[in-house]
Amino acid sequence: MNESQHLSSQFDEELSRLRTHVLQMGGLVETQVSSAIEAYSTGEIASVKSIVDADHKVNELEKAIDDDCAHIIAKRQPTASDLRLILGISKIVTDLERAGDEAKKIAKGVRRIYENGHVPSQFGIGVRHLAEAAIVMVRQALDAFARLDTDLARSVIRADTEVDTEFKSIIRQLITHMMEDPRTITTSIDIITIARAVERIGDHAKNISEQVIFIVEGRDVRHTGKEGSK
């Protein structure tokens, strides 16, 4: 990645503002996800509203950043690393926005569970563990973007495999649980929805990391299986 300055200082400012906005958006999404998981563990469903509200802000930022990208492309005709940065950012914000949507799904699932007077069963602990891993992935993906650190981005991509495996194991456990005691089916389905959302958040963090690698190295590592993380 090229760190030297452009002849046009205004262009430098535009790019730096763009990156700041992405990190700001990332910060919001990260908070959304961790608050949703916090609510899942503690049953503090009062925070659900604020998570849902934050989503509007995230959506607005997504639109604003996309708009800035379009303006920079139109005005500056970016090339090479600048072009990759703009293209990468445009994809990163889509993933961030979707991760925010998943956080909203988690929050709503939590509200359903607790409002019905249930508490997540012992298998809920597995979800909590899964969620912690996904939150770390989101945080690291954003750090990797901020520092343009491809080593960190690659470790996020590798971590996604573990999250996927853990998710499958939670589903298996829940199925067994539902067969043993059909009264838990409603809650279990809500937990599955939440676990699924957490797993998707991990996927989005992975996608963001892939874009970081593209921005820095110009290599498209999407859909390359394990090779991408090497």
Next chain:
Amino acid sequence: MVIAAVNTEKSQKTNIEMESKMQINDNLTLKAEARNLNFFYGENKALKNINMPIYDKKVTALIGPSGCGKSTYLRSFNRMHDLYPGNRYEGEIRFFPDNTNLLSSDVDPIEVRMRIGMVFQKPNPFPKSIFENVAFGLRVRGENNKRVLDDKVEHALKGAAIWDEVKDRLPELASNLSGGQQQRLCIARALATDPELLLFDEPTSALDPIATGAIEELVHELKKRVTILIVTHNMQQAARVSDYTAYMYLGEMIEFGKTDEIFIKPQDKRTEDYITGRMG
């Protein structure tokens, strides 16, 4: 070089990707090639050991800051430098299919210029009528049939996107045209004789965006039958019109590669700095 790597790069590629790359690879033949080319303006070494292929029926763009030697290099192809004393070439420029060394003292510069047309930065029409400017090269080659001349002149003028503006004033002096029109007339003049290689030295720097667009479209059409080497300061133009791009700096060839790759992921930091506007 990128192309050479394609053949060995068999694994991990989808069929489509492979096919499209192989196709490019299969169709590539050399039209010209600079080999260890050095050029001196007196004591001043303006080109330093340039090695570069020019592929047949492709557009190759030369980019780089002012004074980097790109025009000097371009002009070597049609022996323009012979017109001034004290200029000296070393190395060779091979021209195919006959494998002639364009720089060899046995090769007549006039012969070279019959096969290699050139369009300059500033328009330089002859002090003749619009029609005669375009017909000039054809007449030199002995074409005197009026119908053939009319057809070819019209075709060349249309090709240069100026026909509509001059069709009713062909007998007028070319110098009556505006600067932009004169430049397009010069492009028509170069096209009229069907050269094998066309050299463009910033051909659109004096044209408005519409005329520039028309010329770029024309370049795209022309490469079906002629090889094009173009010097341009407009990087977006290089990105739009060329298949291959070479970045030159201080008389050296820094990087040569497929245009798509140069503009998305250049290999050399100096190329990157130049095309992203980071270089003073």
